[in-house]
Amino acid sequence: MTLAFEAAADGVHATLHPWAWRLRLYLADLQELLGPEPTVPDHPLDALAATLDEPPERPSDPALARLLPDAVLDDPAASAEFRRFSQDTLLTRKRQDAATLAGLLDSTEPQTVLDGATARSVLGALNDLRLMLGTRLAITEEGPAEEVDDLVAYSTYDLLTALQYELVEVLTGDRGGGGETVAAP
Amino acid sequence: MVGVTTAPVEVDRPSTEREVLPDTPWVTVVWNDPVNLMSYVTFVFQDYFRYDRAKAEELMLQVHHEGRSAVSSGSREEMERDVAALHGYGLWATMQQDR
Numbered sequence: 540m541t542l543a544f545e546a547a548a549d550g551v552h553a554t555l556h557p558w559a560w561r562l563r564l565y566l567a568d569l570q571e572l573l574g575p576e577p578t579v580p581d582h583p584l585d586a587l588a589a590t591l592d593e594p595p596e597r598p599s600d601p602a603l604a605r606l607l608p609d610a611v612l613d614d615p616a617a618s619a620e621f622r623r624f625s626q627d628t629l630l631t632r633k634r635q636d637a638a639t640l641a642g643l644l645d646s647t648e649p650q651t652v653l654d655g656a657t658a659r660s661v662l663g664a665l666n667d668l669r670l671m672l673g674t675r676l677a678i679t680e681e682g683p684a685e686e687v688d689d690l691v692a693y694s695t696y697d698l699l700t701a702l703q704y705e706l707v708e709v710l711t712g713d714r715g716g717g718g719e720t721v722a723a724p
Numbered sequence: 725m726v727g728v729t730t731a732p733v734e735v736d737r738p739s740t741e742r743e744v745l746p747d748t749p750w751v752t753v754v755w756n757d758p759v760n761l762m763s764y765v766t767f768v769f770q771d772y773f774r775y776d777r778a779k780a781e782e783l784m785l786q787v788h789h790e791g792r793s794a795v796s797s798g799s800r801e802e803m804e805r806d807v808a809a810l811h812g813y814g815l816w817a818t819m820q821q822d823r
Contacts, residue, residue, distance in 0.1 A: 609818065
């Protein structure tokens with residue numbers, strides 16, 4: 540069995556090419572959902588003016604709304620204020636995580652060595668992909684809500700689950716080798 | 725974890741809707757969702773809060789079985805930071821005043 544992630548003395552060894560085409564398919568979806576990085580205002584006053592704009596609304600796409608959830612229950616105004624100050628940063632992180640995974644999938648090397656920060660970025664992108672697909676497939680605690688008519692999406696969701704499970708095990712030191720452990724002493 | 729221990733002080737205050745007593749702590753609540761893996765949620769609690777494995781698993785199981793868990797408490801600003809970070813990890817987190 541091919542392991543996608545293995546702990547090693549020099550970091551996490553990632554081997555994703557066996558699944559690259561399927562991951563790339565949905566990663567492109569995710570990147571479209573997150574949108575392009577906005578241009579930074581040239582002038583500090585433009586940046587200031589942007590903070591006076593209406594706060595961003597809760598996204599209408601359920602998958603994007605799951606990636607950018609309300610921060611305060613039953614208080615749309617407070618959640619909107621929270622979005623005003625945090626959403627750009629959150630989106631930037633998610634775009635960067637997606638770009639990290641995209642770079643890994645596009646690598647011509649059969650195996651890539653990830654440091655701790657890069658491994659976490661890949662983990663974030665895998666999780667965002669699962670959240671996107673899980674929302675679209677209407678996954679519940681018991682599995683998909685209704686008859687699955689998109690087998691590629693569902694099997695990719697399962698694949699992502701397995702990959703994420705492996706990477707978490709490696710990062711928490713549960714899977715052999717000299718991998719780092721994140722537990723505080 | 726930061727806790728505010730100052731006793732509440734009775735003050736006359738205008739009854740605006742968003743008014744909050746400054747010495748009432750806020751909490752960050754993580755909600756159960758059907759997608760996030762139990763091992764991933766445990767990992768996040770260890771990675772972000774630096775909780776030990778036992779505490780992280782206890783909180784994760786509370787989320788899983790009871791539907792939610794208060795995972796940190798402190799000032800409003802601290803909870804805004806925690807909620808934003810947990811959203812970064814993809815957890816469904818909200819903040820509220822601990823009444």
